Amino acid sequence: MRVAILTDEVGWHTRQLQQALRARGAVGRCVDLADCDIDTTASAHGLVIPGYGRGLPDAAIVRGVAGGSFEQVTKRLGVLHALQALGVPVYNEARAIERSVDKSMTSLLLHAAGVPTPPTWATESAARARRTAVREGAAGHALVMKPLFGSQGKGLQQVGAVDGTPHGEHRLLPDLADFGRLAYLQRFVPSADPGPGFDWRVLVIGGRAVAAMRRVSEHWIHNVAQGARTEAAELTPDLARLAEAASAALQMDYAGIDLIPSPGRGLGGGAVQVLEVNGVAAWRGLQRVTPFNIARALVDDLIDRKLAAAVPRRAARRA
Structure with missing residues (x-):
């Protein structure tokens, strides 16, 4: 073969x-x-x-x-x-x-499938993007502006109410020319607990969640490529269910699903949301913390x- x-x-x-x-x-x-x-x-x-x-x-x-x-x-x-x-x-x-590399399509398909994911906007209009940032900032929400086709946490910027209050620091939208003349904005999910923040990476193979890890960082970006450390994590039924639903929504053979806890009730002190679905997922960091033979x-x-x-x-x- x-x-x-x-x-x-x-x-x-x-x-x-x-x-x-x-x-x-x-x-x-x-x-x-x-x-x-x-x-x-x-x-x-x-x-x-x-x-x-x-x-x-x-x-x-x-x-x-x-x-x-x-x-x-x-x-x-x-x-x-x-x-x-x-x-x-x-x-x-x-x-x-194609579905997973285009973050706007990922967000749209997750939303359509009822998979919890942060509110998201994608627009070619700088004026509409600025209005979204102002409206969200007035409600005390920061936004994360991401390159539509980016990976490994590169090029991410916070805009809007970055200190989490309507009347505090408000960071302006960057020039869309630096983002392919398109604004992809996702509501920032603050850390559920004091101390270093984290998210989960769950690997789904053939429709079944098989392994999980936590990516922990002092920074709000939790990618290993940006300095986050990896820790073994229990693959709970709730994490597995959400990761499998996200993979199914994009019809993946295998996928690395990024999930994050947010303030409220649920896993890790918060409700869990799916941030991204990775269709060409690396697994070296995950392999370090699990005996499961991923390849x-x-x-x-x-x-x-x-x-x-x-x-x-x-x-x-x-x-």
Whole structure:
């Protein structure tokens, strides 16, 4: 069995996946989507996947899609769409990645599915964004402005009532030119308890929550890439239920779900809300605090569920 690991960065995660694939009798080859071409003269299917000649892999695991121009990213996602259309199981599928990488679509789908998530606004109008920040600030709420396609906590800014009072410090909206001329705003969730704040990362594989950790930081941004430390966390039924509902709302094969407690009643002293859904989730920090073999679980789900379901469909296409 030949599995393409689609990634722009070879390292710890890809080695983990290759080891888990070998344990199942499969071979994982790292392929950069930027190196994949469409060539309708090269083969009947019209794709060129490095290392696979005129053929195609039996399955593909998406580990990373490099940024680039709109045209470059469109082509790379097009390759994922084409692989799926040709009967190659893609884990996660292109549509799922598109839903999760666009934070506004994530928020919209979570809201539509009834999954608790902070109030969110996305607008191309600077005037409407400023009015939202003023209105929320008058109610004592800060907002977090995020790059629509950002990751790892990069580029986040607080605006509005950053000290949590209507008449205190009010931080103005930054220039939208620095955010792709679009304002994606999410109501800031203050820490439920005194001391360092935290959120949870819950990993969902094949629709089932399998592991959790807390990301703890003195800063209001809790990403490990921004200096947060990881701690083992109990995967409670409530956390699992919310994470699984968030993954289902975006139709993910696997996902890293970020959840946060807020003041009130519930887990950790507050009601729990889903902040983000990560469709190409890293798991190195989570693996440090859990004995659960994450790469093996991902590969098992790909082979036993995704690939097994695709075999009859591929046979029908060939017929």
